[in-house]
Amino acid sequence: MLFNTPIFFFFFVIFLFFYGFIFLRQTPRVYFILVASLVFYGAWNYKFIPLLVGSAVGDYFFAQAIASAGNISRKKLWLTASVVMNLGILAIFKYADFAIQSVADFMTLFGYEASVPMLNWVLPVGISFYTFQSLSYTIDVYRGDMEPRKGLVHFTAALAFFPQLVAGPILRARQILPQMHAIPTPKWNEVKHGFLLITVGLMKKTAADLLAKPVALAFDSGGPVSLIETWTGVLAFAGQIYGDFSGYSDMAIGLALLLGFKIPLNFRLPYLAASPVDFWRRWHISLSSWLRDYLYISLGGNRNNHRMRNIMITMLLGGLWHGAAWTFVVWGAFHGAIITLTHYLGQLPLFAAFQRGDKRLVKLLK
Template identity: 50%
Template sequence: MLASTVIDFGCSRGIANSQDSRVRRRLLWTSVAANLTVLGFFKYYNFFADSLLDIASHAGLELTPMTLNIVLPVGISFYTFQTMSYTIDVYRGDLKRLSSFTDFALYVAFFPQLVAGPIERGSRLAPQIESGPRTSWAGMQDGAWLIIKGLFKKAVLADNLAPIVDSTFAMSDPSAVQVLIGVYAFAFQIYGDFSGYTDIARGVGRMMGYNLMLNFRLPYFATNPSDFWQRWHISLSSWLRDYLYIPLGGNRGGKWFTYRNLVLTMLLGGLWHGAAWTFVIWGLFHGALLIAHRQVASWQRESGWNVSVPYLVKLVVMFHLTCIGWLIFRAESTTQILEMLSGLARFDFGLSLADQMNAWKLALLCVPVILIQACQESTGNLNFVRHLSLLPRTVAYASVIAALLSLGQFGQSEFIYFQF
């Protein structure tokens, strides 16, 4: 992180002070290359080395293992993308660079969002750092509520669902109903875990006088793949759009170039999450969904045959497509992906006592969350609790705190995105 900070501060300073386009371009590529080299070495070296060994083994060749015993630095995927975007924005002229090294170091290592985001843009966070924190009583209240809400999502929702998920993905031959329960549980576990961290990070930042960006906007109310990525991990999806998809050509250059750009963007987005083939497949799966959505929309425009699909149907279909993606994401190997999909294909929906207990636990934890989020979606107000009058707001706060203290699982599992 120190190396990334020093290199990017120096490169951005040189870019801002130089009028020579060649010098500016070289400094930009120095920053990008340095960050990607650090990220590639620590995160992907062993993955590609192991993959090369496997390919050689299948070809009948024996190679000496080339893996290294290296530790993945915490938060490396987040701060490398954050510093790269800063240098690119300075190069594009979209951002005035920070003149103070300590201010830039704070931008890179701002502790609330350092480990698991959101990935802040320089245009949002840098001016706040330069002007200094602006604390207020309203900010303290907003921040406290975000922290409480985030803790509830993590300790009550995510960590109570974790045993269901772990037991399902530890099965050697799960039935269809077991796969469904496990995948539904993981969908809400990863949402509660990751969005819970984001809420806590935003809450701490808000109490300190800084506004961090919204990273989740009711993702399971998405009605199509494009809508989903405007709601889920918004800081990453917008980063990939602005610094990868659009520079590749975006939707310019015709349909097939657009599809190529979508696949490459989602492939790299999947690989960003982890050095494993399951993440590559997950990225390709979402790339295929985005292409299919665009193709259907294009076909409807050209044919003039627009079928009106009810909102609830689109929502349910998109949720289940997302769940297929989560199955791929959570699986330990490509073999397990095939095993769980084959379990679904058997249509064995018999419920054992353990399955019934897991189903009830899943419903009791998730249904209240779904109902609250349905109110948020229908009103368009993600923070309606803060705008209630004193008595109902107090009841809401007390209920969340009581649930947190009585049902919260503390110290049971770390945040899922800590590994990325």
């Protein structure tokens, strides 16, 4: 049920009617949000609803166990259980066949032909988003960044919240849970802003669909392609992926605003970034900040002269998060390399001066 389809329009209109005129009290609204979100998710494949709910139930009780644990070793034990559950779900459904095929391909390099059976399991929609969102909750409770919230229904509704369930932004529990416990009434300015974001998002999605033709001509034609067609396809693909992804995020934020919920911005003019580092502060902000806070810092961040190593590990895994293929691993390695190079060159006076001038130019272009 994509946002830019008639069926979602009818779904949301019906939802708004009941949300705005029938379920006016806090508790019924939370239950209604949960039921509507599960219906929305079930429209893709109802068989995966138990997986989504199971993730929520598991991390809800893991967080409670972490908070009530008497010593740090028990806290680590419950956190480890949460990490294993969430990453295990991702590993089985998203990466198992990739790992099996990679091992088989590696064996063929040494002359061993192996007929390896694949799982061929369907990838649950939104699994990469909601597992990261759920995992951030137990990590935050473990770190003491937030207290565990009572109310399993509230937590499940926050995790399954349909505007951001399928394609983000990836919310932290401390961003969405307080709102789910005290659902705010949308103000008129927020409603207007929400409609504006939905309109802009639809325009971006439409533009992305129009750019699909030159992209297909350059990459899927199967025949010879001219230099101009190649570069046109490259630039069109850059516009297509931005329009598709940021457009969906804009609509998610806009839909949430209509319900009174505030979701952070996920894209901030990334193609006007002054450097590769600046690009990742603007592109898919919810993912890049998640990787920074929960992976990069956990690896040690800038400490102990391991900054470059930690950047490479973070970007490699960030690339793999986008898809189970070696192309995404290479893509992540490329971004890790240029970010590392940027940090290294930034220590040189001439390059630092150039970056300062580049940032001033970007501000003028805005």
